[in-house]
Amino acid sequence: MALHDPQTARRESVPNPGPTAFCALIHPDQTLPAPFAGRVAGITIAQRQRRQLLRLGAESVHEGENPRRGPVLLIEAGLIADERLLAAFLTEVQSRSWSRGPAVAVGPDGTTGGLAWLPAGHAAPDWAQIRREAEPVDLSGVDTYSPERRRRVPLLWQRPEDAASARKAASALLAAAQKxxxxxxxxxxxxxxxxxxxxxxxxxxxxxxxxxxxxxxxxxxxxxxxxxxxxxxxxxxxxxxxxxxxxxxxxxxxxxxxxxxxxxxxxxxxxxxxxxxxxxxxxxxxxxxxxxxxxxxxxxxxxxxxxxxxxxxxxxxxxxxxxxxxxxxxxxxxxxxxxxxxxxxxxxxxxxxxxxxxxxxxxxxxxxxxxxxxxxxxxxxxxxSAAIAANLDATAYGKVFEDHGQQESGGEAATVARPALPPTNSLGAP
Missing domain, CATH: 1.20.120.1760 (CDP-alcohol phosphotransferase transmembrane (TM) domain)
Structure with missing residues (x-):
């Protein structure tokens, strides 16, 4: 699975969501405890998710109810997910064109849920049903190396339940921000x-x-x-x-x-x-x-x-x-x-x-x-490039001295490899 690192604000770090327009929905999982409503690192988890989803290319971000019948990128309310995991999941489902049914993430902790893709025409989101019926997308293979931060950064996938766990999550976010x-x-x-x-x-x-x-x-x-x-x-x-x-x-x-x-x-x-x-x-x-x-x-x-x-x-x-x-x-x-x-x-x-x-x-x-x-x-x-490799090999200093010795002894000198050029007409144009 390709590495994505949209931590930086530069355009090349934001993955291309492809031709499929989508909106995003922050929706609670009724089978889990109520999501933490406090702030983590100065903002609520919902604010963090909204900012992440908009940076990934969502046309709009909604909370609670499904804004339309699809396609929808669904994220569990209360989940702090590393933006690289969000980007990898989105790219995977976009590249596979999941038109036959929904897709659901298998997080780096091995649990199913947290992220889902609902194609057009899918019913209202139900996390329990999604986990039973959706095609799994394993996110455990996402590389932890971050080019923008020039080091390996652990992939965050946490669900704070109280103030103490929220403080731990904030510490993890701050540690992940270190270059x-x-x-x-x-x-x-x-x-x-x-x-x-x-x-x-x-x-x-x-x-x-x-x-x-x-x-x-x-x-x-x-x-x-x-x-x-x-x-x-x-x-x-x-x-x-x-x-x-x-x-x-x-x-x-x-x-x-x-x-x-x-x-x-x-x-x-x-x-x-x-x-x-x-x-x-x-x-x-x-x-x-x-x-x-x-x-x-x-x-x-x-x-x-x-x-x-x-x-x-x-x-x-x-x-x-x-x-x-x-x-x-x-x-x-x-x-x-x-x-x-x-x-x-x-x-x-x-x-x-x-x-x-x-x-x-x-x-x-x-x-x-x-x-x-x-x-x-x-x-x-x-x-x-094979052509560059051939030129470097042919013009290496050891090779040059070897060819010079062959010339003095009557041997044939090596020719520098060059990429083939297209034929030209009488005016010199290709």
Missing amino acids: GCLDWPARFVHPPIENAAVRLLWPTPFTPNMISVLAFLLGLYAAWCFATGALWTGLLIALAVGPIDGIDGKLARSRMEFSPWGDLEHVGDKIVEYAWFAGLAAALGTGTAWALAALIVCTALAEALLGEFYRRVTGAQLDDAGRFERAYRLVSGRRNTFFWSLLSFAWFDAWNAGLVAIAVYAAVNFFIMLWRFFVRLAEYGRAH
């Missing part, structure tokens, strides 16, 4: 601060976008502090922006509160980061400082372009491409590691030396990531 494959400050220093702040924000009207704007404005203020010579103030604010910048994503994922503006956060992060280096250069006031700042910014931009190109080609992130990349991510040159490194130099009032160290750090980091970019891109090419 993996991070630099060492984001992995070891920031999470406790982020988690405490998210718990405080759950019952408030603050949105993830508000937190993003706050982090951006604080970042600009830190740049102004750097530029005006208040170096320690700028550095402390810059270090504080790190965990604040992680709060918005966790709040959005745990509260299922996404916005199209979320993508702009990454642009804002880059603007702030580059402004910090410009501010440092302005405070130090030398041509060397400006050259170092330019080197840091240019290598960061180049690495970002490498990563974006790799993602566009392969659909994966370069930082998460393999064991080496995941291990190296802990110490790779990033905003967090750069400015935590600067802290040790600032302690001895060696700001110029700190900027030099960051520039060396950035340059070395760029060449390491450039090396891994070519290694991983070649691996992807070999795995997905």
Whole structure:
């Protein structure tokens, strides 16, 4: 079964529901205790389900009674289901065109129910009847790896019954919102601060976008502090922006509160980061400082372009491409590691030396990531194209030296394999 990860707000993460339009229905299972009516992670379970179903492409979401005779995606009231399970179930029933009868999910805990698909013309929902008659769809095979969170995340399938179990479910949601494959400050220093702040924000009207704007404005203020010579103030604010910048994503994922503006956060992060280096250069006031700042910014931009190109080609992130990349991510040159490194130099009032160290750090980091970019891109090419694999084999340095020796000894050189081209007419057009 295909992996789905609609946690992110990006369009490619939302599965295509196919040509069949459907509505969704939140309906209680009369054979189970009444669903928990309180809040979990700041919202009711019904609110969470509504947001999930609308993101999956439902034309409308209703509660209680069947809004029409089908097709209907049915979800049990009170069930906290991982959005990857919802997406996998929907894609499965859409791809099989369940016109002959209803389908029902078999959850990762082995129980039947929770999700069902009612084709057009089906009677009012009855969970007991659905479990007896519907075709089962086993969800136990859904992969737990989340590309967006760069780690394996347990699949949530819980039915809170009281306040205590609701708190446990909220803790599970917050744990699932944590990203993996991070630099060492984001992995070891920031999470406790982020988690405490998210718990405080759950019952408030603050949105993830508000937190993003706050982090951006604080970042600009830190740049102004750097530029005006208040170096320690700028550095402390810059270090504080790190965990604040992680709060918005966790709040959005745990509260299922996404916005199209979320993508702009990454642009804002880059603007702030580059402004910090410009501010440092302005405070130090030398041509060397400006050259170092330019080197840091240019290598960061180049690495970002490498990563974006790799993602566009392969659909994966370069930082998460393999064991080496995941291990190296802990110490790779990033905003967090750069400015935590600067802290040790600032302690001895060696700001110029700190900027030099960051520039060396950035340059070395760029060449390491450039090396891994070519290694991983070649691996992807070999795995997905016979022509690319043949060209790489034929032009490998060992092969080139071997062919050169054959030429000197009268042997025939190997020819680089190229994909066949279509015939052309006299004008050169295919």
